[in-house]
Amino acid sequence: MSQRYRITRALQENENSPQTISLEECKMYFASKTDFAYSSVFTVTGATTMSIDGDFFMWSYGDKQIPFRLYQGDLYVSGTNEAVIPMMKEVASALEADVLEG
16 A cells, blocks of 8 residues: 655644645646646556546656645645655645645
């Protein structure tokens, strides 16, 4: 079973900043990153093919595509690839958010 991480502002106590991360905010941030691309569908191909609708920011890391999914004001990413950890921390810092496991 893979580890999943959540980038969130739910723990923030600053009343002047939003408690959720917006789609517009993510689109602006990730647009400045040449190795990220927005997608409204994530397709998993294996023994069967499954497509998931949502807001995905696909990180191109070598020959891998790693989805950062915006869902209900938080970003989620799988930690199966160790390269995700520093990128996840960078994204969280830029968005003034915290990282939680789970």
